[in-house]
Amino acid sequence: MYIMNPLDPKEFRRQGHMIIDFLADYYQNVANYPVLSQVEPGYLAKLMPPFAPLNPEPIETILQDLQHQIIPGITHWQSPNYFAYFPSSGSTAGFLGEMLSTGLNVVGFNWMSSPAATELESTVMDWLGQALKLPKDFLFSGCGGGVVLGTTCEALLVTLVAARDKLLGQIGRENAGKLVVYVSDQTHCAVQKAAHIIGIDPENFRVIRTKRSTLFTLLPESLLSSVQKDVQNGLVPCYLCVTVGTTSTTAIDPLGPLCKVAKEYGMWVHVDAAYAGSACICPEFRHLIDGVEDADSFSLNAHKWFLTNLDCCCLWVKDPPSLIRSLSTHPVYLENNASESKQVVDYKDWQITLSRRFRALKVWLVLRSYGVANLRNFLRCHVEMAKTFEELVKQDKRFEIFVPRNLAVVLFRLLPSAVANIGNGRLQNGSVKIEDVANEINRRLLDSINGSGTVFMTHATVGGHLVIRCAIGATLTEKTNVIMAWKVVQEHADTILNNEIKSKFGIY
Amino acid sequence: MYIMNPLDPKEFRRQGHMIIDFLADYYQNVANYPVLSQVEPGYLAKLMPPFAPLNPEPIETILQDLQHQIIPGITHWQSPNYFAYFPSSGSTAGFLGEMLSTGLNVVGFNWMSSPAATELESTVMDWLGQALKLPKDFLFSGCGGGVVLGTTCEALLVTLVAARDKLLGQIGRENAGKLVVYVSDQTHCAVQKAAHIIGIDPENFRVIRTKRSTLFTLLPESLLSSVQKDVQNGLVPCYLCVTVGTTSTTAIDPLGPLCKVAKEYGMWVHVDAAYAGSACICPEFRHLIDGVEDADSFSLNAHKWFLTNLDCCCLWVKDPPSLIRSLSTHPVYLENNASESKQVVDYKDWQITLSRRFRALKVWLVLRSYGVANLRNFLRCHVEMAKTFEELVKQDKRFEIFVPRNLAVVLFRLLPSAVANIGNGRLQNGSVKIEDVANEINRRLLDSINGSGTVFMTHATVGGHLVIRCAIGATLTEKTNVIMAWKVVQEHADTILNNEIKSKFGIY
Incomplete structure (x- = not known):
């Protein structure tokens, strides 16, 4: 069997339309995937044959494998709940x-x-x-x-x-x-x-x-x-x-x-x-x-x-x-x-x-x-959403805004005062410093929210402080996603702080 | 006016399908375009507005400009008549x-x-x-x-x-x-x-x-x-x-x-x-x-x-x-x-x-x-076409294969003996060397075939010799294109050599 023409216009058209539909469906559903991929190292090697195929496979089979083998290993930078690093801001025009x-x-x-x-x-x-x-x-x-x-x-x-x-x-x-x-x-x-x-x-x-x-x-x-x-x-x-x-x-x-x-x-x-x-x-x-x-x-x-x-x-x-x-x-x-x-x-x-x-x-x-006017509005909209997030953080006295916000990235953390009840024994006998406990709890908070798959944020470590970054700018992000993201942070903070207190008092 | 969602799945689907059709049509017609773009430096600046638009423009308008302003300035690497440099071998799978x-x-x-x-x-x-x-x-x-x-x-x-x-x-x-x-x-x-x-x-x-x-x-x-x-x-x-x-x-x-x-x-x-x-x-x-x-x-x-x-x-x-x-x-x-x-x-x-x-x-x-077996056949097919081209060159005694062919690139030139009748006066009085005349005529031959837009080849200069390279490997190239390409070379050689002879004998 021989490919007569790997750029046959008819086949190009058929397969091209399939991929457009695949991606349009992907954007439709991307909010439902865990934002940060939850696979383990080596997951894909187990699924892949050891050699490249000798003979052609139909695009339908390949797309099935894409959906079932590759997509679970994707960290969804296009998710509306993606707030990590900096955004990777895709668009229809950029794609075209x-x-x-x-x-x-x-x-x-x-x-x-x-x-x-x-x-x-x-x-x-x-x-x-x-x-x-x-x-x-x-x-x-x-x-x-x-x-x-x-x-x-x-x-x-x-x-x-x-x-x-x-x-x-x-x-x-x-x-x-x-x-x-x-x-x-x-x-x-x-x-x-x-x-x-x-x-x-x-x-x-x-x-x-x-x-x-x-x-x-x-x-x-x-x-x-x-x-x-x-x-x-x-x-x-x-x-x-x-x-x-x-x-x-x-x-x-x-x-x-x-x-x-x-x-x-x-x-x-x-x-x-x-x-x-x-x-x-x-x-x-x-x-x-x-x-x-x-x-x-x-x-x-x-x-x-x-x-x-x-x-x-x-x-x-x-x-x-x-x-x-x-x-x-x-x-x-x-x-x-x-x-x-x-x-x-x-x-x-x-x-x-x-x-x-x-x-x-x-x-x-x-x-x-x-158009330039429209692009300006788009960027402003992200900055507005970041302001919303910042205001929400400010209303919760357990947290602080770590540095004043520029543009659409908000840096925040659980305050040392909020974790002062934790690991008190270690704090009192001087074996740990309050800032170290704060860093540890903030890292656990971040791991906890990312592990949930509902949002993905990353950290910065500056001046010895571990801080959580919420970078707003994914194309699909709307205000509701930002409000939900903060709710997720608060819920995970509640759980972590409550568990710590329970463990302190021996309540399991 | 504000874009609600630059990744709106419905609009992504609509515009994505348009581009697929645009490209499928492009592949269908690419053989009809001049392979080497024939525009002059600065052609596009004259067509472009001096500033980016403030307001959005519909994809239909942009695609019209693409067809009328951009495509004429494209050198068509995907043309079946592209034999320049090395191929840029696209395919449906690579594109997807x-x-x-x-x-x-x-x-x-x-x-x-x-x-x-x-x-x-x-x-x-x-x-x-x-x-x-x-x-x-x-x-x-x-x-x-x-x-x-x-x-x-x-x-x-x-x-x-x-x-x-x-x-x-x-x-x-x-x-x-x-x-x-x-x-x-x-x-x-x-x-x-x-x-x-x-x-x-x-x-x-x-x-x-x-x-x-x-x-x-x-x-x-x-x-x-x-x-x-x-x-x-x-x-x-x-x-x-x-x-x-x-x-x-x-x-x-x-x-x-x-x-x-x-x-x-x-x-x-x-x-x-x-x-x-x-x-x-x-x-x-x-x-x-x-x-x-x-x-x-x-x-x-x-x-x-x-x-x-x-x-x-x-x-x-x-x-x-x-x-x-x-x-x-x-x-x-x-x-x-x-x-x-x-x-x-x-x-x-x-x-x-x-x-x-x-x-x-x-x-x-x-x-x-x-599949690997199929890819092998595809490469072999290009090598076979290069053999065909090489054989055609060998049959025309005015030309030589400059170095033995490896794979799918053929190096050839008009022989010094074929141009010996040209510029004879200069050759005889010693003001030019036969090899320089050969280089000059081969360059004119190359410029002539590329200027026709029917094929695009490039040159190599090795050991002081200007040689024409015919690199076969564009995805759409078929044997008929290769045979046609050689016909184009011969026709332009005929014209150049005849004109030279006419000019030598004062026939205009």
Whole structure:
């Protein structure tokens, strides 16, 4: 038996419609699944045959296995009861864009390989940059430009390489060991990984401490004193990552003052607005990136909170030639007249990989299908829901809001005072500290709610405190889900605290 | 106006079905489009509004613009008349897998974030590894393992970092400047880019010459003499990239003997089988990777010639801990019991980025929908078509097969003897060389056929010769397309050669 045509239009149509229906049903029912998958490690290996099949299997069989073997092992990021990490905000438009990209299946490494892929990307990056009111020098319509990458990790890696090479071009390769990269202890771990990859000496990776009293933001004076010390020691400041919306607590580093310090020392400043960047299309949140005019590069993940299915990181740079100098390749097999004319963008020289998907279609469909005004309302709606959740937490005196809410992530915990009745013996004889008991109980609370499958939240550990994060932004989440989520938290807290008290008094 | 629900199942279903029909129609008609897009640089900017729309637009309008504005700027990699670069081999199963990945939209950075995403990936990588008869120590069922990345560029970068760090762990970071990376002049440019990114001294990037007489393969004796010289100069051999199916001519580097040299000097050997790897599921081609048992890592692009839509690079390594040591991160916000148990794979530590799509679904659907036996036949069919094309070239004495065909890429050119009647004046007075005239005419021939839009081929420049590449492997290509393609080449050759002769004799 031989497949005559694996792209037979009739069969493509039949099977494609089946998958659309499968996914539409999935969205209809996703609220009924346990949000966090409850399977055990190795569950799937037990269900799978040891070898790939020799002969074709019908799509109907495969879809049955998908439903019965794969779906139970899915953690449902699209569930309305998903409040973990950051959202992975899918949408119909984002999905359609990816379908088109996958269906056309062009490999847009350079302009010639599909001019529309390159030109649409430049267009939508300018559109989105304008919606964010990025300074004109980040746009193609200025003298900068934007590129759609997969993830922020890539944006960090390419800007780090560009920053490194730009500086070494001035001071000489032999000084590579002197370059210093600055982050805060709240910066995403991807910067450290990227710095390691490009060969920054681990001794020169500067992690600056933040404090709860200053909301876990990177303080310009802390940066300055760190930089001054390094310069005195003969080191060379190279790169600063400023975060607008940190992973643990959505802290907003003060961009303007930090840029001022960095610029004085000739550093490249990258603004990682992976999460919070999307919200900056709303005038009332745009101030979060005030000062971006002094940065060198800026990125956000449209797959986090901009209705664009994974993966989609938008990166703008002021000086594309500095990226291109570091990342361009000129193999003879890719030579072509368009590239030689220098009239076109060849995006392969803006990224790590050569091959690239036509991701701009996703951004184009999202912007056109929903419109900027509508997208603003959508984001505002999440922020409103987060306010609702925050108010509910505040009404329960056993809990505290750990840091003031920015945007749509609420950080809360059971207060040490609420757990003071617990493990009293251990507390009184001094063998444990009240904060440790609080951390332990908050972790048990989180494990308990996640184990129930009704909601999924994750934790942050900041300043020694374990805190529960409720990140609102899944596309299907509505106010009722948020109210229910809080009810779940309270019920599990009741059970845990009551059981502890019962156990203290020997009641089983 | 406000979108109530951007994932409304009813609207998702309606629009999803529209896109399926759009793409099915596209496949039906794709042979009618000019294969290489004929637009001019900047064509799209003229058609696009300067700003993103403020208000939603209906999908019907967007699809009209897609058809009239975007499709003309597409180079049709899915056309049956596409013979350029390497194929981008899409299929219904590959497409469905990507739809499911996009629809479920999970962010599978670690096991817990979606156990099925991790476990299915480990399963299909073992399945595919077994189908390739990779040694057991590359499989999870041995003590190695595989990961699905986006592209070979990533596979090269992660293995280079692992190789660098493994070696520096032995000889000390202070010797980073001594590490040497070895490639041939036919190796993909991605290795040089990756070496640059990780900070290998450009002086220590060794590009070993190949020759036409030895089929542009990397000779073990050339490697050995290069390595010996470096070692004598106090340098430290670090990494060798062996290519099975080079980009320009699909040369097959002799894996076994090269590994022998590399192992003697403690180098990491990566096998880049981006193109040719897929064919090794056929017993008659498996010998191309004989010797892989002595390599450290092996990768192929399933999106090139394995019916898996872009992007999908399969990488196997013998020693996963060496990857993980270089690429792991342990942020507190990702701590979880499963990771701490060390019973699970966390694929974030096998790659550059944190976030990752559920690409294993594509591989799973391709393997199950088509079956291994059928996939073998599919690849064989392309090889047969390439044989047909090769035979046709051989029958026309104006042309030569430039290097013996491996698999499904044919390299050919108009012979210098065929162009000897051209530019004779210049040839006779010695102002040009016959080989330069041949290169010029072959380039004009290629531009002419590509400009016609009827087929798309690309060139290679090897050993000073410009050669035309006919890469067969687009999913829709049938024997009639191949025969037609050769007819197109001949017709354009006739025209060019006749015009030249007319112009020589002053006939216009």
